[in-house]
Every structure is written in structure tokens, then in C-alpha cells.
Amino acid sequence: MKLHSDPQSSQNTITGYGIGFIEVNKTPYFHALIVQPDSAVIAWPVEESRELIEDHFSMISALQPELVIVGTGKKQVFLDPKILQPLIKAKIGFEMMDSQAACRTYNILMGEGRKVLAAILLEKN
Secondary structure (H helix, E strand, O other), X not given: OEOOOOOOOOOOOEEEEEEOEEEEOOEXXXXXXXXXXXXXXXXXXXXXXXXXXXXXHHHHHOOOOOEEEEEOOOOOOOOOOOOOHHHHHOOOEEEEEOHHHHHHHHHHHHHOOOOEEEEEOOEOX
């Protein structure tokens, strides 16, 4: 899936997503990512939603977004509230969706000037 971006924007825009890759500002990545509009792209050390633990969300909470979009791969997976406690305690909003929808949603919210963070797992076959 190709996503369109504003080539004049200095913000991180997700410009493509497909099986085994995600593209930010036309640079491909082949691992899970944390993307924010005005920060460096960060490798997210997880491959599948079942591997997620509370520490992964403590890392995200420390970045202080107002909203977290979690792309859970090919299918939407609802995560156990126990592992989301760092976000809940910090009063950071979150939403789980399939990764393709998460990429689109991140771009829309980023374009609206929201302090959004996308944590995207890659789709495998």
C-alpha cells in the first residue's frame, strides 16, 4: 500500500506499508517501528503482538504522546489491559488496529497537528 505525503513537510509521514516493510518519508524499514511526527524513528524490539509486555509500553509512555496508535499486524488484536498499564497510568489514549489502518490513522492525526505516536508491527505473509 502506498500512502501519499506532503513532500514539503518536515514531519515523519508513513509513505508506504506492506508485507514485511514500512516506509517512513520514503525510507523503507524491515522491522517494527515507533514513529512520531517530530522525533527520530525508533526500532521497536518486538515482532508479534503476543510478545508485547508492559516494558514496551513503559518505553512508549516515556515519550509522552497524547495518543498511541498500535498497529498489531495483519489483524486487529486487543491487548491485555495489564500490559497497557503504563499508558493508562499516564492518561495517554490508545487504540489497537491492524497495521495498515494504523498507518493511515497516524498520518491523518499527524496532519491535524496531534501529538500522536504510532507503534507498528509488520505484517507477515
